[in-house]
Amino acid sequence: MKKTSPTIRDVAAAAGVSVATVSKYMNGTQRFSAPVEAKLKAAIEQLGYRSNPLARSMITGETRTIGLAILDIRNPHFTNIVKGANRIALQHDYTLLLVDTEESQERERPLLEALAQRVDGMIVSSRMPEESVQWMLELHKPVVLFGRNQHFPIPSVGTDSYLAAYMLTRHLLNQGHRRFAYLGFEQSRWNSERIRGVQACLEEQGLTATVYDAAAPSPQAGERACSAIMLGPNRPEAVICYNDLIALGFIKEARALGFTLPQDVSVGGFDNVPYGEYAWPALTTVDLQSEKMGELAMLKLIDALAGKNDTEYSLLEPRLVVRESTMRRPGAPHFDGTPQERAAPPREGTTR
Template sequence: MTLRKKATIRDVAAAAGVSIATVSKYVNGQQSFTRPVEEKLRLAIEALGYSQNPAARSMVTGRTAAIGLAVMDISNPHYANVVKGANRVALANGYNLLVVDMEESIAWARQRLEALVLRTDGLIVSSRIPKDVVDWLAELDKPVAFLGQPERSDVVTVGMDSIEVASLLAGYIVQQGFTRVGYVGYPRAAWNAERLLGLHRVFDAAGVQLMEFDAEEPTSEAGERVAARILLRADRPQAVIGCNDLVAIGLMAEARALGFRIPEDVAFAGIDNIPTSRYVWPSLTTVDVCSEATGEVVLKQIMSMIEGHPPASDLKLEPLLVVRDSARGMADVRTPSHRDPSQPS
């Protein structure tokens, strides 16, 4: 069996009856030609099966056709969906998406990002990184956008208003008649303080007591670990909000293990609307932060910036309340025969 020789740019030029320079300008998008010339080039490339060496293309255009995306934890479904949305747009536009998992650690953030800088035309980075790294990224001669708002206002950000997200959920909790609510936050994240502000604005105005607790990390396991401290106290909350769906799902799992009925004994809600939130029992009330759409929007923004266009001024997405069974109101679920599992029978 004789292997077919790989077609070269010289072969394409000969088949199309044009110069090598014309072929190079065409395949690299450096110049437009008349329709008949472009048609001859297209047919020659297809007939010969010509494909350009990415390294050679990079040398000609100064571009890598790659975009970097650094997320805090790829195992978190929220970030996985951001990647999914971004990758969909990247593939449709001829870009490769290079993903870096920060693994919920900021200690090596700059070192990991430096490797991406050399291999990409633009960067998308989670805002939950040290300020000095944000400053370094902001000064790069390369398009950079952040997922969320870092400690710097003059950078491109894509995401949601965390105050609005929390306020939307708090308004529903108030409507359900709960008067003592717990929030399990993650203080290391910048959005945590903003979500607390949104919760307090609504709850304080409605006379609802907000009890604040912290999770060690934004995971289901962390939610499980903190649950007993919240639920086995004399003044336990009537409803508990997790800082994300993973924490809320962990809280719910441990609550059932402790003998609590959901939502009869205690209600739960989360934030993110990850796919799993629909299928846990009972299904989780949450706020959809449009993870896939966020990935799509930020990738389109980076591509636009790579092409030399100024960034859009408003890249905020609108949150959506998703009402399910885990946070039904007190009037709907309380019965005279209710027994408090934290009290002896």
């Protein structure tokens, strides 16, 4: 005969308390005296009782689950976001339910609508235009976005992409570079901010960058774009890539084409992905604090679930990480000023 699992009533009887007391203790909604909690703990351990999350959610209307939608699980920037968000979720007794939209705008909405039915709230990274997310508010679930949305009052988190690009460009100027290319990804809402940061810094010296577009934010797209940039009539001295993955693919193909890096061209990216440090040459990048971004987004969502109405945009400061993929050009004149001595010009509406 199959042994039946202990119930909450069995725990109440063994501890000599009411079912309501057991429920409040298990859910952490009320503390009791030390002797009562000791009896509850002993009864639960002796009987091997485990609460039923489905039954609890039917009673409370809460799943204790947070939905996290990211654009590409293969991109270490997003896996770092997941790590940060999950760390905070576990601290607050929430489970993370992950959705990978695979860089597809067509799939985003149906996936998020399905996700909303299974979670208490959502954290979303999206390629959708800012003005197209009204429907998220109609899901009647708290939402936190990565990147500022100026059209709707949705709490959001990001890193200052304008400043990040400005810092990387200033570093390359300091090294004596004067011919620049920017290899971007125009489908990203943050691409224009990075272009703006690059061009603003160069304009101070009467320079400009030639802008190219990668087909995807991936190493393969960086490889495919490399030959047109490096074998064209205006070969750059420095290439700034939309992210580290594009930069790593670009470096691989540039070496295959016979270029020596960084002697022939300096290359930099954004995100500070973990294996950028172990590439050859090791990649100069801007750390956008991906894990911290995930942590902060989760804290904002937990606050929203607690009824705190905070729709502010929280901006993280980028950090330049200099490695071997960039170097000073031999015989280049010294540039007046350093990134520390000269501040970026005023900026508005910056996003990650």
